[in-house]
Amino acid sequence: MSAALPEDDAAKIDQIRDLEVLVCAAQARQARLAAALDRSQRARAADRGEPAARQGRGIAEQVALARRESPHRGRRHLALATVLERELPCTRAAFEQGRITEWRAMMIARETACLSLEDRRSVDRAIAGDPEALESCSDRVVLHELRKLAARLDPASVAERRRRAEAERHVSVRPAPDTMAYLTVLLPVAQAVACYATLKVEADTAVATGDPHSRGQVMADTLVARVTGSTDETGRPVVPVSIGLVMTDQALLAGAHDTAHIEDHGPIPAGLARDLILAAGDAKTRIWLRRLFTSPSTGELVAMDSRQRLLRRNLARFIRHRDQWCRSPWCNAPIRHGDHVTDWIDTGITDAADAQGLCVSCNHAKQGIGWRARPSPGDTHTVEITTPTGHTYTSHAPPVVGLRRGAYQQLWEGHWALVG
Structure with a gap:
């Protein structure tokens, strides 16, 4: 049972403030743990004879899974953790005291990344040496001070950073709300x-x-x-239907309201999907149709109509339609690699059951020592992932046309039972 809320409004504000400090201090503790994990994992990799360039593989991905975030955010968290521990002691102290947020700590680390270690620590002392003063400033004030100090200490490195940024x-x-992007x-x-x-x-x-x-x-x-x-x-611009539009035959031909799906975006209303097809037809744009077969109970793609002999190309297209996004839990990145769940060298099998779509980062992490993945029985295509620390995570292929099984589907079916 949750604690009773205070009656006094001043006490409510005090608790909100105390909890904010606690959140920041907890995130600082996460950073210390991530840095310690990085050290121990690298040491074990070195003991196994791994080259230095490969010793950090998969560590950020483990942090991301533990925090239920994407690998991209995991890399940012791990990078911040190591920088705070080695190069920004004043910022780390303010963070651990709960005086600054994780975002502000990351901003200080980012804006000083181009400086030498000595200059970086000088800026750290100037900005975060007085935690109370740092706490009272807005993010914009801190950002401007960081940039002014960096430009004074090492203008050449700031210019070089700008040139590197242009290369990026x-x-x-x-996706954006209301079927926009x-x-x-x-x-x-x-x-x-x-x-x-x-x-x-x-x-x-x-x-x-x-x-x-x-x-x-x-x-x-x-x-x-x-x-x-x-x-x-x-x-007016016309969007070609080569964007990868998936919809049911009932939505296409019979006016049903089954949600359609656009590759690299997500679900869109059936009416919008029909409008896209009609606009392409009016503009005499070529439209290619390919039949996809779904499970009637889960909405998951289970097969694709094939008219070509190159299995690799069709299988890769099917995997992109079935998995939609990188299959690693909480990773929202686009699919870039078609991956064998179980290494091909162990099975010699290339089929949809032993294949998944991954982003580049997750596919590379999966190759690290101690990572394991295997297909797992389930109503949908399921992959079980085990990390080097022995933690297990499960990935399910999402339904392309339909709702995920569970509370939402029950709610929807209950709605139709009520109004149907």
């Missing part, structure tokens, strides 16, 4: 401003000539049209 330009996509482009500032200015000029021109759409809508449509090169007779 990339494009990413992630965020397309994010990381560019050098001059290129980003130039792209935005070009789209803005196009929007201003369209609005000035009577286009009823808003500037934001025109900018978005112009971006899609120029990138895809596909528009209808009005100049």
Whole structure:
């Protein structure tokens, strides 16, 4: 039974504050544990004769699984933990006292990464030497102070960091509410401003000539049209159906409301899926149909219609449709590798039952010493993962068209029993 809430409002605020301090201190403890795990795992790998470059393989992924987060976040947590322990003692002390959040500790580590160890510790003392003063500042104030100190101590390293950052330009996509998506482009500032200015000029021109759409809508449509090169007779962009759209035959042909699925995005309403297909047909875009077969009880993909002789290509496509995202628990990364759950050298089998989709990071981690994976019996395609510390995690293939078995499905079925 949970403790009773205080009646006094001041006491409520005091407890909120105390719990915030406790959360920060607990995260600092997690960081110390992660750094200790890193040391012990590396030492054991060294004792086994592992090359230095491979001794840290899979450690961040274990941290991520324990924290129920993605491997990307696991790497960030582990990197912060090791930096706090070795190079930022004042920041670590403030963190352990619960005076700063994990995000602020990470910000200090990130903004000083380009400095030498001596300069980094100088900035650490200047920023976090007085934990009470550090606690009272906003994140923006701390960020500006960090950048000013770094530029004064080592301007050459700051310039080199900027050049390295330009090499990391990339494009990413992630789901947004209401069947939208965020397309994010990381560019050098001059290129980003130039792209935005070009789209803005196009929007201003369209609005000035009577286009009823808003500037934001025109900018978005112009971006899609120029990138895809596909528009209808009005100049509006048309999305080709080669994006990988999965829907039931009833949703496609009979107007059913079964949720459809877009590869690398997730579920979308059946009406939107039909609109995409109709728009592609009106624009005379070629549409390829391939039959997928699902389990009637779970909604999981179980087979794919094949008209080609290259099993590898069709199997890889099937795995991407079935698994949707990297199969490691809590990893939201796109699938990049088709992986044998049980190493091919041990079984010689290449089929859907012994295959899974993984991101690059998780596939490499799985090759580390002490990691094991095996198919496990279940209503859906199930993989059991065992880490070097003996902890076991289970991964289930998600339903593509339907609800996951359990409370949500029971709620949905109960709803239809009530109103049907």
